[in-house]
Amino acid sequence: NAGVTQTPKFQVLKTGQSMTLQCAQDMNHEYMSWYRQDPGMGLRLIHYSVGAGITDQGEVPNGYNVSRSTTEDFPLRLLSAAPSQTSVYFCASSYSIDSGNPTYNEQFFGPGTRLTVL
Amino acid sequence: RKEVEQDPGPFNVPEGATVAFNCTYSNSASQSFFWYRQDCRKEPKLLMSVYSSGNEDGRFTAQLNRASQYISLLIRDSKLSDSATYLCVVNTGTGRRALTFGSGTRLQVQP
Secondary structure: OOOEEEEOOEEEEOOOOOEEEEEEEOOOOOEEEEEEEEOOOEEEEEEEEEEOOEEEEOOOOOOEEEOOOOOOEOOEEEOOOOHHHOEEEEEEEEOOOOOOOHHHHOOEEOOOEEEEEO | OOOEEEOOOOEEEEOOOOEEEEEEEOOOOOOEEEEEEEOOOOOOEEEEEEOOOOEEEOOEEEEEEOOOOEEEEEEOOOOHHHOEEEEEEEEOOOOOOOEEEOOOEEEEEEO
């Protein structure tokens, strides 16, 4: 099992450029999510998906789009990069998010993408 | 008020010391609780879940106090390798279907 993989590991963009951060998992997890992490602010949820074809907005969705066409893949698209989007981006997956059985809530994170927007 | 609040630290402790972190949460309907560990420039990883009756895993003990809406993490006999940021995580089970992460408490264990 590769777990959760993310590409690229590092990226530098110019303001206004667009790009897609890739995320894939091979654990057959239903739940996937994207977070950004900024100093002193912890992890903030951007978008999440409870299964293929279903996505929803998190706490900070503006400027980002997602899609979930397969169980395995959950790409994050930056539509028009801005310096405020400079951050570390983490993708995560779990069996479920339902609180009935916390064992299934364990989030497995990818190694992160460090994005700088100039 | 933040949904999940933690003292950012850093907590600087000598090897062998016992250290405790608290975390408060605002939603009384929260149903499950976790501690994650994050090493510098790495991804977070689950340290332990927190059960109502409290639970222990080696040198680590987690407690939940629903009445006061806080969870705690106790680390005994601190090791240099315990140096990391500890994230408090809550699943409210309602509304947005996601875990809520605290900003983390940084621990530095010194020789």
